[in-house]
Amino acid sequence: MKHKGTIIAxxxxxxxxxxxxxxxxxxxxxxxxxxxxxxxxVVHGDKTEKxxxxxxxxxxxxxxxxxxxxxxxxxxxxxxxxxxxxxETADEGKQQWWCITKxxxxxxxxxxQTPIADQDQFELTLKEGY
Numbered sequence: 621m622k623h624k625g626t627i628i629a630x631x632x633x634x635x636x637x638x639x640x641x642x643x644x645x646x647x648x649x650x651x652x653x654x655x656x657x658x659x660x661x662v663v664h665g666d667k668t669e670k671x672x673x674x675x676x677x678x679x680x681x682x683x684x685x686x687x688x689x690x691x692x693x694x695x696x697x698x699x700x701x702x703x704x705x706x707x708e709t710a711d712e713g714k715q716q717w718w719c720i721t722k723x724x725x726x727x728x729x730x731x732x733q734t735p736i737a738d739q740d741q742f743e744l745t746l747k748e749g750y
Contacts, residue, residue: 653677656738658684662706663745665716670706681720681742682731691718691731691744699732705744719747 660672678684682700685691692704702718703710710716720727720734721743727734734742 653679656736656740658736658739659741660684660690661741661743662690663743664706664708665746665748676736679735680732681734681736684736685731699730702731702744705746708746710746714748715750716746716748717750719743719745721745 655675655677658674658676660674662670662672664670672688672690674684674688676684676687678687685702686700690706691700691702693700693702695701702720705718710718720731722734723741724743727742736742
């Protein structure tokens with residue numbers, strides 16, 4: 621009897637995971653093809669800000685960042701790990717890292733997986749503390 625309940629629970633969990641995957645694929649943000657204008661605001665460690673505007677036909681944020689040499693970093697299993705933005709490098713000793721936001725809301729994807737659309741505004745902010 622105990623094993624029957626475990627099997628039912630495991631089957632239900634698998635079905636929920638499959639459903640979540642299908643829903644994600646259906647509703648995930650899609651890249652927009654064609655020419656678009658985007659703005660990237662860099663917020664440095666000293667809180668100064670610098671705005672960059674780009675015209676691009678790129679579909680993902682990382683393409684724009686690399687094409688314009690705005691960022692540098694290391695390639696990893698999830699894409700580019702951004703270490704330097706606008707010539708300012710995060711200091712790992714101070715637990716600094718670059719946070720990507722879109723319209724003030726943190727994105728849950730790497731720059732490689734963040735699609736862009738016309739008139740998008742992204743922020744790259746140097747944060748301290750993990």
